[in-house]
Amino acid sequence: MVQQLKTPPRLRSLRNLAVEATGGAQAQAPERPSLSLLIQFDFNSARVRPQSQQALLNLSQALLTPELASSRFAVEGHTDAKGNEDYNLKLSAQRAQAVADFLKARGVTEERLVAAGKGATELANSESPYAPENRRVRIVNLN
Structure with missing residues (x-):
C-alpha cells in the first residue's frame, strides 16, 4: 500500500535539452500515485460497513509511515x-468525507486530506457502469 502511494523519485534536470513531441501530440503529465479501495457502505448511506474497517485501518497506518508522512x-x-x-455526486462526497473522517480519527491530520465526490464521472469499469468496482474510494497522492 505504501509503495503504491509513494511519489516516484524526482529526476535531475538536464540543461539545454529540448524535447519535441512528434506528430503534434502533446506530452502528458505522469499520473499521480493512487490506490482504489472497495469500501462497503450501507445502502444509500455514507456509513462505512464494519467489514471495510480493516482496509481503512491499514490505509491509516500506511499514511502515517515515514515514507508518506509529509504527503497530502x-x-x-x-x-x-x-x-x-446530482444525488450520486452528493453521496460520493459524503462517502469520501466519511473515509477522511475515519482516517483523521486514526491520527492522519486534516491538513493532509482533501475529500471530494466524483459521482459516476470516472467509472473504474466503463463496460459495466453498475458494477460494484465502480462504487469505490480512491486515494491519490497530491505531492
Missing part, C-alpha cells in the same frame, strides 16, 4: 451509474 492526499468518492447524477 485526495480522498475521492465514486459511485456506479445507477441513480440521479
Whole structure:
C-alpha cells in the first residue's frame, strides 16, 4: 500500500535539452500515485460497513509511515451509474468525507486530506457502469 502511494523519485534536470513531441501530440503529465479501495457502505448511506474497517485501518497506518508522512492526499468518492447524477455526486462526497473522517480519527491530520465526490464521472469499469468496482474510494497522492 505504501509503495503504491509513494511519489516516484524526482529526476535531475538536464540543461539545454529540448524535447519535441512528434506528430503534434502533446506530452502528458505522469499520473499521480493512487490506490482504489472497495469500501462497503450501507445502502444509500455514507456509513462505512464494519467489514471495510480493516482496509481503512491499514490505509491509516500506511499514511502515517515515514515514507508518506509529509504527503497530502485526495480522498475521492465514486459511485456506479445507477441513480440521479446530482444525488450520486452528493453521496460520493459524503462517502469520501466519511473515509477522511475515519482516517483523521486514526491520527492522519486534516491538513493532509482533501475529500471530494466524483459521482459516476470516472467509472473504474466503463463496460459495466453498475458494477460494484465502480462504487469505490480512491486515494491519490497530491505531492
